[in-house]
Amino acid sequence: MNDVERQIAEDSKGALRGAFLEGMSHTASTVNIVTTDGPEGRAGVTVSAMSSVSADTPAPSLLVCIHHMSSACAAILKNGVFCVNVLRDDQSAISDTFAGRIGTEGRDKFACAEWVTQTTGAPRVIDPLVAFDCRLTHSELVGTHYVIFGAVEDIFIGQRGLPLIYANRAYGTPARLVPTASGAAAAEA
Numbered sequence: 001m002n003d004v005e006r007q008i009a010e011d012s013k014g015a016l017r018g019a020f021l022e023g024m025s026h027t028a029s030t031v032n033i034v035t036t037d038g039p040e041g042r043a044g045v046t047v048s049a050m051s052s053v054s055a056d057t058p059a060p061s062l063l064v065c066i067h068h069m070s071s072a073c074a075a076i077l078k079n080g081v082f083c084v085n086v087l088r089d090d091q092s093a094i095s096d097t098f099a100g101r102i103g104t105e106g107r108d109k110f111a112c113a114e115w116v117t118q119t120t121g122a123p124r125v126i127d128p129l130v131a132f133d134c135r136l137t138h139s140e141l142v143g144t145h146y147v148i149f150g151a152v153e154d155i156f157i158g159q160r161g162l163p164l165i166y167a168n169r170a171y172g173t174p175a176r177l178v179p180t181a182s183g184a185a186a187a188e189a
Contacts, residue, residue, distance in 0.1 A: 045073070073148075088161035128158055
């Protein structure tokens, strides 16, 4: 490959990366605070990349993706435990705090909410929509992010609220769609 071909390939890769980031900004995800505590200390970070893996592993499992430079990522990997706090639609200030959007320099991020300690020792927001208390099973560095897999040891399910959603670079809430005639017929079958 000559210099011109190399430059074209790099420009193409940059354009694809930019289109990927723009495209991903249009996807909707729940807003989650991933927390940990243990020998490496207490830490937390806002993430939208969280997904179930399987309910049929020895313990149900999930994954989160966290930037490798995040201090919370390092603490989770060393502590070996984490809690995924799925936020309600009225808890965006907690998200902004752990995302660094609200000035917390020199202050404890955890002061923005009340917390309880889960089975693993990881902190849980006292009243999230749902929380999954996990023990780290393995992790893998993929590009700039660690994919962190956890075995769920405990689950807290809140009694109220809608999930806080992040899409199009903004917070939102889900809206229930009115079933269509074909959807109603499928539900009856």
